[in-house]
Amino acid sequence: MATSLTVLESPATTCCSPITGGAMSSEDATALAAKFKAIGDPTRLRLLSLVAAHADGEACVCDLNEPLDLSQPTVSHHLKILVDAGLLTRTKRGTWSYYAIVPGALPALADTLQV
Template sequence: MLGQDGAACCAPMLREPLGEEAAAELSRMFKALSDPVRLRLLSLIASHEGGEACVCDLTGPFDVSQPTISHHLKVLREAGLVGSERRGTWVYYWVLPEALAKLSALLQIPAVPAKAPA
């Protein structure tokens, strides 16, 4: 989640330890992304033209059934990584930028000041 100044809410682990609630939330996200199908789905959705993809566009690239794809999309949604909306008979998905910002901010390495020449 981004703060009022646009900075990500989660400080990198190198600066301060995670609290219990933040660790639980972030671990759900990382667990969801630990499956190769879900990681590919997230990538497909994020890179899809217009920033959102119909479930009908997501089944072709995988050698798994449509119900399996739906299960993986549900896991991504429950982890807070994607949003969705039903439009007629299809469901459309998009990546939630604030979720990616949380993951990114957590793993960000603080800049190390350059050493002065000796």
């Protein structure tokens, strides 16, 4: 029996059944693959880690350039991919964007691999 997991931005939205829980639909496989592709890049994994380790679990894009030694446009590109994958949220305050990990998104993603 397949169960639904919360792996998108909204906790009320369900996407994907666990890989071992039954045959996955094409749409669910596409959505899940996008999330794994997003975290399949070392820079994006570091960004997730930096955001999670930041005070209050939220980081300004201006605080993420230096630790990665990357330009602001490059960091913003990687952050956009993580937001589009439903792993980070983005809040705009004035000219700066602040990022936070979507509550439950990473554990739900990990749950899809459990046997």
